[in-house]
Amino acid sequence: MSFHPIEQAPGRLNRSELAVPGSQPQMFEKAAQSDVDVIFLDLEDAVAPDEKEQARKNIIKALNTVDWNTKTMSIRINGLDTHYMYRDVVDILEQAGERLDLIMIPKVGTAADVYAVDMLATQVEDAVGLTKRVGFEHIVETALGMQNVNEIAGASKRNESLHFGVADYAASMRARTTVIGGVNEHYSVLTDPAGDGSRQVHWGDMWHSAIANMVVAARANGLRPIDGPFGDFSDPDGYKAAAYRAAVLGCEGKWAIHPSQIALANEVMSPSEAEIEKANRILAAMAEAEAAGKGAVSLDGRLIDYASIRQAEVLVEKAKQIAA
């Protein structure tokens, strides 16, 4: 292990994260009563320019009056390149800072962007006497943000999570797609022709390397990597497949852009009974091996060693966190 310790962000459950437009206050109660882990009330891309101010007011009122129970509450502020952003931070932290856990920063591009919001949030918190510090979630969704993702991840003690914003990322990369997340028939390989001349198409995951890159930056800085939106809410199987791909790469949550996606995210991002059982068997087998003076043994015909303990512990810890 490196001598460099990695400080972990607060251990919040973040399997599902529901996007709720700040301009749609009639949706707030239902969101509060859902099984989602984190809610972000949106001021950015789901809110039209004419509605930004009213959305901000709706959010302030709702943070102060709706019973959000134990939900982690976040707001997605407008981008740093807009004139809405400073008031999003100042007004909401000043007037509803007690119930706000996180600020989500869209289209973050550089570590200096994080510094700027940190400075603003610190001034407001100090001025109004808030003792708790609001955390930051960053959406990695531009070429610049991806280029600087490592510096962004380490730019503030407030940082808690990195999110892959696939829609804006596609736009920023000028990728040839107009769907939000999922796969693309043109990102595929053709097998060589078989004897009868037939060949198969295998679709690839065009977002693989971007998500994997973001996961590295997040984990190297003790942050939660979270996969972003999947636009086709009438395709639960497609959603689950995308969520599983993200989960096996290390993401611990995924956005829900529709309430029907909450249960899917919670299901995929929670270790299954079988996974937990297997993890516990690995831990038991390794404890036995260690007692017998061995560092590696076989379980079900496969090698396990000390790294297997660390893998198994991740799953067992997650299961405990969910059960708590």
Ligand code: GLV
């Ligand atoms: C999210 O903000 C996205 O652009 O996908």
Ligand code: MG
């Ligand atoms: Mg976006």
